[in-house]
Amino acid sequence: MSHLIENMAYVGIMPWHGLGSRLTEKQPLEVWQREAGMNWKIQESPVHFKADKVGALGTIHSFPEQKVLYRSDTKAALSVVSQRYQVVQPREVLEFYRDLTDVSGYELETAGVLKGGRKFWALARTGQSAALKGNDEVNGYLLLATSCDGTLATTATPTTVRVVCNNTLAIALDGTTRAIKVPHSTRFDPQAVKNQLGIAVSQWDGFMYRMRALSERKVQWHEAMGFFMNVLCNTASDSPIPEVIPNERALRRVQYLYEGAGRGATMPSANGTAWGLLNAVTEYVDHERRARSIEYRMDSAWFGQGAIIKQRALSAALQLVA
Template identity: 85%
Template sequence: MAHLVEQMAYVGATPWHGLGSRLSPQQPLEIWQREAGMNWQIQESPVHFKADTVGTLGTIHSFPEQKVLYRSDTKAALSVVSQRYQVVQPRDVLEFYRDLSDVSGYELETAGVLKGGRKFWALARTGQTAALKGNDEVKGYLLLATSCDGTLATTATPTTVRVVCNNTLTIALDGGANAIKVPHSTRFDSQAMKKQLGIAVSQWDEFMYRMKNLSERKVQWPEAMSFFMSVLCDTSPDSPLPSVLPNERALRKVQSLYEGQGRGSTLESAQGTAWGLLNAVTEYADHERRAKSSEYRIDSAWFGQGAALKQKALKSALQLVA
């Protein structure tokens, strides 16, 4: 099976997805670019096609409304997009962090390429940290990712990582994620994005205050089951239980993670609390959810169904302390 991850690099402890080659700390961006597999460019070519005609070899025609994007190193085609499509280069994603590292103390922790170059990202530690009761540490990160096939806008997402289990969670308040998105119909302006991010990153204290409330919100088993049924099986508290549970495997797995099998599930902050409910779901999405490979799992956990599941769980958990 072809791997989704073309190449990847990280510093520090092995990341939760277990992928990539390790770098020593404080490496320049040029080293990151090489080791993360981001030392190539997206190039463009007009679309041409051959129209066969009877008795001839066919003629070549152009289709000026579209262009092919391909890799400068392997010449592998990446996608066909409109002429209006604004390309963001792999190097642009790393360069985004240069002044954040020099001035604001951000530290790149992982970067890499998915789907053969169709999607790439970099994740940096912001220096923000908080601890819930029982020394349950949570750190702040900033994830910048983009695609060249139209599947993902250039997106900067303030993110948390729970250290004990490496669970990842997008910082979101009042029902919406604080991600900043630039569609590929618009030129990517990194400085403008950073100005917008200032507001999003500043919500760390408010977000962690609500996570603290979750860690202090005790739940009984019927309430926990109602939470899991709502998040995983789309059942409302008042609806009768179906004879056949949808997503039953996921439900049983998340229950077991909550009941003590999850990493950090027996900490004071998580045992029998709404914070424990949330982390059972995030651990399932990041580490346990069925996937063809670790590469597919990271793509889902950050950008796909896994990310949506975690946000659904967060919204439901926050309703418990509203």
């Protein structure tokens, strides 16, 4: 397994990224913590540096404005951050779900550690589910992820997974995701996040209403090509990640997926529809977009440029039914 993923665990069918160790269902959080490689703590140490070399050792100075974060098990350094940085422990990510799984019917499906411990997450199914025409099933999930190197705020994201292809998509309405973000400059308050998520998760019906509208919206060939150009080649002037040269390989691939090669592309909900356009992009990002490894693609699809592309695709698709 690549060095990028330290460890991870899952229940049910193998996740879309094809990685991890399988657990039986209804395991306690303590088992998840061990099997997902999250049974360690982030520890802190003051920053020291060597200067004014005298003999073989030199003089050791301190830098009180910064601290080193490191793993309690391997002692491997994770990052250097300011003294104000509020750490969220791997255990806290799993504990976030304890009452949700015990009382609210959530079920953990995957959890793990990326980049040697610099980023970790847990994903739980909420119990929400909907089917588009042709029995195209979409399930609701809640993703909680954080980092200890400043690359990701502690973020709770209502997410959907299309069952036929395991494509993932953050729930978004009116052009904005329903993610709740807690910057590391403030303390992570799980209950406050859950209170905010109560509003976000309740918007499932509104989101799926729009997805049904996409599945009913037939598109012409020129509309499909315009959609893919806009999403993948950043023809929009306000794109957050502009590209000068059109991505011809990506264009050919998403068109191929849309025209029948994609998983679920021939279902009545997706065949020749705006829903099919959206899922051609999400399948490309989640499963096929060029990356150094599957692990890097997963990181991008959830937290990086891949996630931005998927949200751009969602916005473009919703414009077709506006």
